[in-house]
Amino acid sequence: MRISDIYLVPLFLSVILSLRSFGQKWAVQYRLFSILLISNLLVEVIARFMTRNFLLYNIYLIPQYLLYMSVFYFELRSTLLKRIILYMGFIFGALGIINLSYFQGLHSFTSYTYVLAITIMIALSILYFYQIVEQKEMVRLSTEPMFWISTAILISHSGNLPLFLVFNHIAPSLLEKLIYILLVMNFIMYSLYAIAFLCRIRQGK
Amino acid sequence: MQDTSREIAIVVLFGTILAVGLTAMIVYLLFIYQRKRYRHRLEMQELLEAFNKTLLLSKLEIQEQTLDHISKELHANFSHLVSLININLSELMARGNDEIRENILETKSLAKQLLGELKALSASLNTDHIMHIGFSKAFQNEMAIIGKRNRYAITFSKTVDEYKVSPEREIILFRMCQEILNNILKHAKASSINVSLNYTLTALVIKIADDGIGFDHNIVDDQSPEKQSTGLRNIFSRANQIKAIVSIQSEINKGTEFIINVPRD
Structure with a gap:
C-alpha cells in the first residue's frame, strides 16, 4: 500500500462499522450514509485499476453529493430547509451535468462542480449545528453520530476548498505535492465517520 | 513562473x-x-x-x-x-x-x-405508639379494627423470621398501608382482604389483595391532575421516600393486589 492510499484504512473501517446501521435499524439518514460510504469505497477501489480515473470521479461526483444532501434532508427538521435541500439537489444535479457536458468535460477535473458541492456541504453542516443549538431537547454531542459526520464534512470540505479553487490552474508538478492536503483531509474525514458509527451503541432504536 | x-x-x-x-x-x-x-x-x-x-x-x-x-x-x-x-x-x-x-x-x-x-x-x-409497637403489630391492629366491622373476611399472615425496619421507614410504610386499606374500604366494594408480610433476607414484601371491583390503570393514569387519586399519588411518593417499590395488579371485577417491596436497611 502506498502512503497516498492510507486514507482507505479509515474508509474501510467506517464502511464495516456503518453496517450496524442496517442490523440495528438506525434512522434512515444513517443507512443512507452507510450506502454512501460503501459506494465511496467501491469507487476508490475501482479507481486504483484505472489509469485515467478523472472520468470515474467526475461521473460519481454528482450522485455522491446528492446522497450527502439526502442525508441532511432526513436529518434537518425544518420543512423549509428540507424544501431548499430538494431544490438545491435538482439545481446541483443540473449544473453538474451541464458542467460535465459543456464546460470542464469528462476528462478534466470538474473543479466548479466540486466547489459548488463543497459550498453546499459547508452550509448544510452549519445548518445542522444551528439546529442543535436551537433545539429544546438536550443531546450529548459526543454520542450523536450526526455531530461527528457533520464535523467531518465541515473540517474536510473547508480544508479542501482552497485547493479545489485553484486545482485546474496549477502546474502538475505542484499539484502532486499539494494533493497531500486532499489525502490528509480524506484521512481525517473517514476517521471521524468511523467515530460516528462507534460513538453510540443503540442509536436510532 | x-x-x-x-x-x-x-x-x-x-x-x-x-x-x-x-x-x-x-x-x-x-x-x-x-x-x-x-x-x-x-x-x-x-x-x-x-x-x-x-x-x-x-x-x-x-x-x-x-x-x-x-x-x-x-x-x-x-x-x-x-x-x-x-x-x-x-x-x-x-x-x-x-x-x-x-x-x-x-x-x-x-x-x-x-x-x-x-x-x-x-x-x-399516634406516631409514637406505632414506633413503639412496631409496624407489623400496628398493621395487625389496623386489620383487627377493619375486621370488627364484620363486612370483610380478613386474612393476615406473616413469616416468623420478622425483623425491625428503621422507625422512620416504619411510619411511612404504615401510612402507605393505611392509605391502601382506606382505598379498599372507600372504593373497592370488596368482601375479603388478604394481607401477607414476607420478611426475606433482602426485603420485606407486603401483599395487600382484595376481591373488589378493581380499576383500569390506564384510565386512572390518563385522568386530569385534579381528578387523579391523591391516595395513589401519596402511596407512590411515600414509597419513593423509603426507596420501596410498589406494583399494582388490578383486573376489573376481579380485585386488586398491591405489592410493596421494601429493601432491608
Missing part, C-alpha cells in the same frame, strides 16, 4: 490550515457550549428533584404532626368526655326504674364501644 507556483502553494496551504483551524475551533466551541448547556440542564433537574423531595418531606412531616395532634386530642379530650358520659350514666342508672336502666345499659355499652373505637383510632394515628 516558479515563484508564482510557490506563491499559489503557500496560499493554498495557508488557506487550508486557516479553514481547518477555524472550522475545528467552531466545532470545539459548539461542543463546549452544548456540554455546558447539558450540565446546566442536569443541574436544574437535580435542583428541581431536591426541591420536590424537600417539599414532600415537609408535607409528610406536617401530616404526621397533624395526625399526632388529632390522636392526642382523641385520647385525652374525647376519651375523657366519653368516660364522663359513662359516669353520669352510672349515676342515672342508680336512680332510674328497670325500663330506663335497660336503656342506660345499652347506652353505656355503646359509649364503651365508642371509647374502644376512639382509643384504637388514636393509637393508629
Whole structure:
C-alpha cells in the first residue's frame, strides 16, 4: 500500500462499522450514509485499476453529493430547509451535468462542480449545528453520530476548498505535492465517520 | 513562473490550515457550549428533584404532626368526655326504674364501644405508639379494627423470621398501608382482604389483595391532575421516600393486589 492510499484504512473501517446501521435499524439518514460510504469505497477501489480515473470521479461526483444532501434532508427538521435541500439537489444535479457536458468535460477535473458541492456541504453542516443549538431537547454531542459526520464534512470540505479553487490552474508538478492536503483531509474525514458509527451503541432504536 | 507556483502553494496551504483551524475551533466551541448547556440542564433537574423531595418531606412531616395532634386530642379530650358520659350514666342508672336502666345499659355499652373505637383510632394515628409497637403489630391492629366491622373476611399472615425496619421507614410504610386499606374500604366494594408480610433476607414484601371491583390503570393514569387519586399519588411518593417499590395488579371485577417491596436497611 502506498502512503497516498492510507486514507482507505479509515474508509474501510467506517464502511464495516456503518453496517450496524442496517442490523440495528438506525434512522434512515444513517443507512443512507452507510450506502454512501460503501459506494465511496467501491469507487476508490475501482479507481486504483484505472489509469485515467478523472472520468470515474467526475461521473460519481454528482450522485455522491446528492446522497450527502439526502442525508441532511432526513436529518434537518425544518420543512423549509428540507424544501431548499430538494431544490438545491435538482439545481446541483443540473449544473453538474451541464458542467460535465459543456464546460470542464469528462476528462478534466470538474473543479466548479466540486466547489459548488463543497459550498453546499459547508452550509448544510452549519445548518445542522444551528439546529442543535436551537433545539429544546438536550443531546450529548459526543454520542450523536450526526455531530461527528457533520464535523467531518465541515473540517474536510473547508480544508479542501482552497485547493479545489485553484486545482485546474496549477502546474502538475505542484499539484502532486499539494494533493497531500486532499489525502490528509480524506484521512481525517473517514476517521471521524468511523467515530460516528462507534460513538453510540443503540442509536436510532 | 516558479515563484508564482510557490506563491499559489503557500496560499493554498495557508488557506487550508486557516479553514481547518477555524472550522475545528467552531466545532470545539459548539461542543463546549452544548456540554455546558447539558450540565446546566442536569443541574436544574437535580435542583428541581431536591426541591420536590424537600417539599414532600415537609408535607409528610406536617401530616404526621397533624395526625399526632388529632390522636392526642382523641385520647385525652374525647376519651375523657366519653368516660364522663359513662359516669353520669352510672349515676342515672342508680336512680332510674328497670325500663330506663335497660336503656342506660345499652347506652353505656355503646359509649364503651365508642371509647374502644376512639382509643384504637388514636393509637393508629399516634406516631409514637406505632414506633413503639412496631409496624407489623400496628398493621395487625389496623386489620383487627377493619375486621370488627364484620363486612370483610380478613386474612393476615406473616413469616416468623420478622425483623425491625428503621422507625422512620416504619411510619411511612404504615401510612402507605393505611392509605391502601382506606382505598379498599372507600372504593373497592370488596368482601375479603388478604394481607401477607414476607420478611426475606433482602426485603420485606407486603401483599395487600382484595376481591373488589378493581380499576383500569390506564384510565386512572390518563385522568386530569385534579381528578387523579391523591391516595395513589401519596402511596407512590411515600414509597419513593423509603426507596420501596410498589406494583399494582388490578383486573376489573376481579380485585386488586398491591405489592410493596421494601429493601432491608
